Each structure stands twice: as C-alpha cells, then as structure tokens.
Amino acid sequence: MGIEAEELVPGVVVAGPRSEAPPEAPNRSWLAAVGWYVLLIGLSLLVLLPVWLTLMRALSTPAAAVKPGASPFLPHEVQWGVFRRAIDQGNLWAALGRSMVVTILITGGQLVTSVLAAYAFAYLRFPFKRVIFALFMATLLLPIEVTLLPNLHTVRDLDWFNSYQGMAVPFMATALGTFLIRQGFLGVPSEIRDATRLEGYGHWSYLWKFAVPLTRPVIASFTVISFLAAYNQYLWPRAVVTDSNNWSTIQIALRDLTTTPETSNIAVAGALVAAIPIVVLLILFSRQIVQGLTAGAVKG
Amino acid sequence: MAAVIFDGVTKRYGDVVAVDDLDLTIDHGEFMVLLGPSGCGKTTALRMIAGLEEISDGVLQIGDRVVNHVDPRDRDVAMVFQSYALYPHMTVSKNIESPLITRPTVVEGSDQPRKLTKAERAERIAEAARMLDLAPYLDRKPAALSGGQRQRVALARAVVSRPAVYLMDEPLSNLDAKLRAQTRAELVDLHQRFGTTIVYVTHDQIEAMTMATRIAIMSQGKLQQVGTPRDVYDAPANLFVAQFIGTPPMNTAPGKVSGDAVVVGESRFRFAGRHDDGRDVVVGVRPEHLTIGGDGAVKGVVRHVEWLGYEALVTCEVGADAANRFTLRQDASATPPAVGDTVPLQVAPERVHVFDAASTERLGG
Numbered sequence: 001m002g003i004e005a006e007e008l009v010p011g012v013v014v015a016g017p018r019s020e021a022p023p024e025a026p027n028r029s030w031l032a033a034v035g036w037y038v039l040l041i042g043l044s045l046l047v048l049l050p051v052w053l054t055l056m057r058a059l060s061t062p063a064a065a066v067k068p069g070a071s072p073f074l075p076h077e078v079q080w081g082v083f084r085r086a087i088d089q090g091n092l093w094a095a096l097g098r099s100m101v102v103t104i105l106i107t108g109g110q111l112v113t114s115v116l117a118a119y120a121f122a123y124l125r126f127p128f129k130r131v132i133f134a135l136f137m138a139t140l141l142l143p144i145e146v147t148l149l150p151n152l153h154t155v156r157d158l159d160w161f162n163s164y165q166g167m168a169v170p171f172m173a174t175a176l177g178t179f180l181i182r183q184g185f186l187g188v189p190s191e192i193r194d195a196t197r198l199e200g201y202g203h204w205s206y207l208w209k210f211a212v213p214l215t216r217p218v219i220a221s222f223t224v225i226s227f228l229a230a231y232n233q234y235l236w237p238r239a240v241v242t243d244s245n246n247w248s249t250i251q252i253a254l255r256d257l258t259t260t261p262e263t264s265n266i267a268v269a270g271a272l273v274a275a276i277p278i279v280v281l282l283i284l285f286s287r288q289i290v291q292g293l294t295a296g297a298v299k300g
Numbered sequence: 301m302a303a304v305i306f307d308g309v310t311k312r313y314g315d316v317v318a319v320d321d322l323d324l325t326i327d328h329g330e331f332m333v334l335l336g337p338s339g340c341g342k343t344t345a346l347r348m349i350a351g352l353e354e355i356s357d358g359v360l361q362i363g364d365r366v367v368n369h370v371d372p373r374d375r376d377v378a379m380v381f382q383s384y385a386l387y388p389h390m391t392v393s394k395n396i397e398s399p400l401i402t403r404p405t406v407v408e409g410s411d412q413p414r415k416l417t418k419a420e421r422a423e424r425i426a427e428a429a430r431m432l433d434l435a436p437y438l439d440r441k442p443a444a445l446s447g448g449q450r451q452r453v454a455l456a457r458a459v460v461s462r463p464a465v466y467l468m469d470e471p472l473s474n475l476d477a478k479l480r481a482q483t484r485a486e487l488v489d490l491h492q493r494f495g496t497t498i499v500y501v502t503h504d505q506i507e508a509m510t511m512a513t514r515i516a517i518m519s520q521g522k523l524q525q526v527g528t529p530r531d532v533y534d535a536p537a538n539l540f541v542a543q544f545i546g547t548p549p550m551n552t553a554p555g556k557v558s559g560d561a562v563v564v565g566e567s568r569f570r571f572a573g574r575h576d577d578g579r580d581v582v583v584g585v586r587p588e589h590l591t592i593g594g595d596g597a598v599k600g601v602v603r604h605v606e607w608l609g610y611e612a613l614v615t616c617e618v619g620a621d622a623a624n625r626f627t628l629r630q631d632a633s634a635t636p637p638a639v640g641d642t643v644p645l646q647v648a649p650e651r652v653h654v655f656d657a658a659s660t661e662r663l664g665g
C-alpha cells in the first residue's frame with residue numbers, strides 16, 4: 001500500500017509517491033510478469049533437474065551412459081524394462097506395502113498422541129505443567145542414536161523383531177508434533193473457546209469440532225513432516241528386521257537390490273519407485289503445506 | 301423477579317482486585333449497561349455472570365439460583381463477544397445452530413428444557429436469520445461477511461437459544477460510526493420486542509445513555525452509581541460519575557460554602573438547598589447550564605473559543621486560578637466573546653452540583 005495523499009498543512013494536499021502512474025506502466029508490468037515467470041521456470045527446472053538426471057540414468061544402459069561424451073541429460077540405449085526388473089528383483093511392491101503400513105501406523109499414531117498431548121498442554125491445568133512440557137521438549141534434542149540401543153532391548157524383550165509393532169510403536173509419540181500442534185491450539189482465540197464453553201461443548205467435542213479444524217494447516221503440515229520421516233526411516237527397520245525376505249521396508253529393500261556395474265541402473269530405478277508415495281503425498285497436500293509454512297506469517 | 305444479583309461479589313487476580321465487593325441487582329427485562337473506563341472490571345463482571353471467571357468472594361444469582369459453581373452451559377445465558385468469536389470453519393447457519401446442539405434448550409409450553417430436534421433447530425435458525433436479515437448469507441463462512449454482518453451473526457447466535465440473560469461485551473466497538481448508530485437502534489428494538497434481560501458492557505457513554513434502562517458506572521473495580529441515564533446525568537453520585545458522563549465533562553472547582561453559595565475566588569455559585577457554612581466542597585456545573593450574562597456573581601476571563609458550527613465552546617478562567625477552567629456551550633448564532641474579555645456568567649441554582657471535597661460524594665439539598 002502506498003501513501004496516497006497527505007494533508008501536511010491544513011487545506012494543502014501534497015501528492016504522495018503513488019499519485020500518478022507513469023504512462024508506460026502497462027508495458028512495464030507486462031515485462032515484469034514475463035521476468036517473474038522466467039525466473040520461476042528457471043528455479044523449477046533447477047529443482048526438477050536431479051529428478052530428470054535420475055530418470056535418464058535409470059533408463060540408460062549403464063555402460064552407454066558413462067561413455068565419454070554421453071550427455072547426462074539424454075537417455076542412451078534405453079532399457080524400458082528396468083523398472084519391472086527392479087520391482088521383481090527387490091520385491092519392491094511388497095516392501096512398499098510394508099513401508100506404507102509402517103508409515104501410516106507411525107503417522108496416525110503421532111497425530112493422535114500429539115493432538116491429545118497438545119490439547120493437555122494448551123488447555124488443561126495440572127501440576128508441574130511447565131516442567132513436564134520442558135522435559136517433553138527436551139527429548140527433541142536426543143538423536144535417534146541415543147535411544148536406539150535401549151529401544152532395541154525393549155523391542156527384543158517384547159519379542160517384536162520382524163513385526164509391524166516393532167517398527168512402528170517406538171515412534172508413535174513425538175515432541176515435535178506436540179509442540180507444533182500446541183502452538184496451533186494456543187493460536188485459537190480465547191473468545192472462541194469461551195463461546196464453546198457457554199454453548200456446552202466439553203473437552204472432547206471442543207477438541208474435534210473446533211480446535212482440530214481450526215488448526216488444520218498446522219496439522220496437515222505436521223502430517224507431511226511425520227510421513228516423510230517415517231517413510232524414510234532406515235536405521236531402525238534395519239535393526240529390528242532380521243528376516244529381510246519377509247519384513248523389509250522399501251528403504252531396506254533398496255539397499256538389498258544387488259547391483260553390478262552392468263546393472264547399476266536397476267538401483268536407480270528402484271529409488272524412483274520408492275519416491276512414488278512421496279510425490280503422491282506432496283500433490284495431495286501441496287495446498288496445506290504452503291498454508292502451514294506461511295501460517296502466522298500472513299495476517300488473516 | 302430479579303434476573304441477576306451480585307451480592308458482595310469480588311474477583312481477584314493475585315494482588316489485582318478486578319471487581320471489588322460488587323452489589324448490583326439487575327431486574328428482569330432490564331437493559332443494564334455496565335459503563336466505565338478501560339480496566340475498571342466491566343468485562344470481568346460480565347464474564348462472572350457467564351461463568352467464564354471464577355468468583356473469588358460473594359454470591360452471584362441468576363434468577364433464583366445461586367450460580368457460583370454452576371457450569372457456564374447450565375446458566376441459560378448467551379454472550380456476544382467483542383471479537384464476535386464466530387467459528388471461522390463453519391457456515392453462518394452452522395454458527396447460529398451451534399448453541400442448540402449440545403445443550404438442552406428451553407421450549408415453549410414445557411418447563412423442562414430439552415434437546416431440540418433437527419426440524420426445530422432449522423426453524424430456530426430460520427427465525428433468527430429472518431430477525432437479523434441474515435437469510436441470504438446462511439451458507440457463507442464468516443470470512444465472506446462484512447463487519448456488520450458478522451456482528452449480526454453473533455447476535456443471531458445469541459438469540460437462537462432464547463436465553464434468560466444476554467451478555468454483551470462491547471459488541472459495537474468494531475463497527476464504523478454509522479453502522480454503530482444503526483445497530484444501537486436495532487438492539488433497543490430487539491430488547492423492547494422481546495423484553496429480555498440484557499447486560500451490556502461498554503466504555504462509550506453515548507451507547508450507555510441511548511440504550512440503557514439503567515446504567516451501572518464502575519471505576520477501579522468499584523460500583524460508583526446505578527440509575528437511569530437521567531439519574532446519573534442529573535444527579536451524579538460523586539465527582540467521578542459527574543466528570544465521566546457528559547461531553548464536554550462537567551466543570552468543577554474547589555470552593556467553600558458561604559451562606560447560599562459556594563465561593564470560588566471572587567465568584568459565588570448560588571445553589572438550591574442548604575449546606576454547612578465553611579465546608580470545603582467542589583462545585584460542579586455542566587457546560588450547557590452555564591451562560592453568559594446575569595448579575596455578575598460569577599465572573600470569568602475568556603481564554604479560549606472553539607467554534608464548532610452548531611455551537612461554540614467558550615472556556616473561561618473562574619476565580620483567578622488558572623486551573624479552574626469552566627467551559628460553556630453557546631449557541632452558534634450568538635457572537636462569541638473575545639479572548640481576554642471578562643464576562644459575567646450565570647447558572648440556575650438548581651443546576652449547581654455540590655460535592656464534598658474530602659469524600660467526593662454528592663451533597664444533597
């Protein structure tokens with residue numbers, strides 16, 4: 001918004017900087033738009049380039065692709081069957097299925113526990129709330145390596161190796177989700193909470209009918225974060241899966257794709273297959289992700 | 301029957317006393333306005349009626365029931381919040397329906413409140429929408445409404461459950477001046493048509509004067525005076541009320557009683573009634589009761605003239621003390637005096653207010 005006109009001296013109107021558009025303005029704004037699009041297209045290409053290179057690498061016969069002078073931007077001696085081979089050899093569909101089960105369990109579990117814990121920290125009064133919250137947040141500082149061994153002992157004692165619960169349950173609570181969603185809940189105007197109290201909504205119905213819908217962008221972006229982290233897990237499944245034929249997740253299966261220099265493109269193709277769920281997720285949630293990332297940055 | 305009774309109600313936040321020993325009876329069908337400057341405890345008093353704040357001390361009754369520990373949902377009150385507190389994720393229709401969903405509602409022809417059926421709810425929504433001209437907007441979300449429309453949705457959400465008491469916290473403060481005047485009239489109309497009890501919080505004396513059947517004036521958590529707009533204007537109970545109500549505020553000056561007048565410097569303000577000789581008092585005169593002319597018992601030196609088109613405000617120094625500035629309202633057609641002139645001033649004795657200098661309480665006749 002520009003300054004329009006100011007009355008510096010009563011009765012004397014001083015024209016502000018935005019008062020009159022220069023005559024060539026339409027042309028200029030057209031040029032500016034083109035400039036922006038060129039810039040944005042350039043940036044998009046930059047982001048998409050690695051994906052394209054990977055695709056070319058997967059499709060090309062490895063020996064042909066590394067010949068001197070072979071362009072990495074183009075396919076060489078295309079092998080259309082490489083995806084089929086990767087999927088068959090690594091049993092990728094099965095691994096992908098298991099990954100999805102684990103990921104959905106973890107994400108779903110994190111959502112439920114985070115929403116409930118966030119509600120308690122945002123709305124309930126109980127003794128030592130601040131201390132408990134601080135301790136809870138402190139777990140954010142612990143890298144997975146610190147908790148790996150104790151968790152492994154627990155899971156072994158429960159006899160949960162090679163099982164979905166063994167892969168999912170240790171990750172079903174998260175301080176990050178609790179923190180983000182609590183912030184979202186605290187952002188709900190207190191008068192809205194008061195109005196629902198007068199209208200007779202209890203904790204449970206307030207949570208699901210008001211608090212959660214009103215923090216949807218935050219919850220959606222946390223869902224994406226949680227999904228990505230769970231799907232990309234490597235270290236933990238590696239540790240609790242001893243029967244890799246029947247229990248590999250996709251990330252483990254990728255590693256187990258045996259490759260020789262002549263078939264190295266199979267591993268690349270496998271990586272592309274593994275990326276499918278992520279791409280689907282980003283497409284489904286793109287609006288919420290953008291909203292979540294800018295939430296609070298823009299008024300209204 | 302009284303609708304709401306505060307009996308020695310106090311609210312403390314740690315060391316802060318937000319509402320101090322409030323005694324106030326709000327009658328059935330009254331439009332009671334709680335008026336006072338910012339931070340005087342109006343909102344706190346209102347929220348205690350709603351049950352949104354715990355009561356530190358005293359007894360609060362709604363109808364014939366003590367409600368100190370009654371859940372907000374069971375108090376049969378509805379509140380219009382300053383921010384309106386509309387639910388942004390719900391349509392207007394759902395917003396209006398919301399108070400009917402979980403609570404038992406009072407229905408005609410039965411003394412036992414019960415939950416409404418879907419058809420009954422739809423009927424209530426339609427009725428509220430008709431009353432507040434919201435029918436065309438029922439399917440919109442609040443974000444797609446103007447400020448005035450949002451305000452009406454908030455009102456509709458309050459009327460839909462036909463509560464025993466309406467609570468309103470500065471519901472007009474987000475509207476522009478024109479819409480505010482219009483909504484004021486609508487609220488008065490609503491009150492008269494349904495004879496409901498309204499407790500209305502504002503710091504705007506125009507709202508208070510134009511809508512209230514009675515006004516409760518508060519300052520620093522304490523009740524100062526309760527009365528009709530006429531009462532509080534014509535007979536303010538103390539200096540605070542005298543100066544809070546009226547624009548420009550009442551002129552005041554410290555003086556001493558001597559016979560039938562308060563002496564301020566060389567000026568004598570004759571009053572009606574009797575006061576003890578020699579008593580230290582504060583004399584008060586409203587600007588519209590002071591005129592130029594008369595026998596010169598009161599003299600002022602003109603310091604300032606503001607011509608507003610429909611009237612002029614003339615400010616004079618009375619009694620040689622520069623702090624004692626008296627403003628009077630003069631008809632715009634009269635020729636205003638020149639700055640520096642000494643002019644005679646007059647005021648009818650029954651228009652002179654006298655307050656005790658120490659306690660600031662009004663001294664009656």
Ligand SMILES: Nc1ncnc2c1ncn2[C@@H]1O[C@H](COP(=O)(O)OP(=O)(O)OP(=O)(O)O)[C@@H](O)[C@H]1O
Pocket residue numbers: 313316317318336337338339340341342343344345503
């Ligand atoms: N939650 C709280 N904790 C501590 N002090 C509070 C709290 N709520 C209100 N107060 C204090 O209580 C006093 C009265 O507040 P209240 O909101 O009732 O004022 P108000 O008359 O409604 O003012 P305004 O016109 O500004 O809305 C103020 O001094 C305020 O600072």
Ligand SMILES: [Mg+2]
Pocket residue numbers: 342343344469
């Ligand atoms: Mg207030």
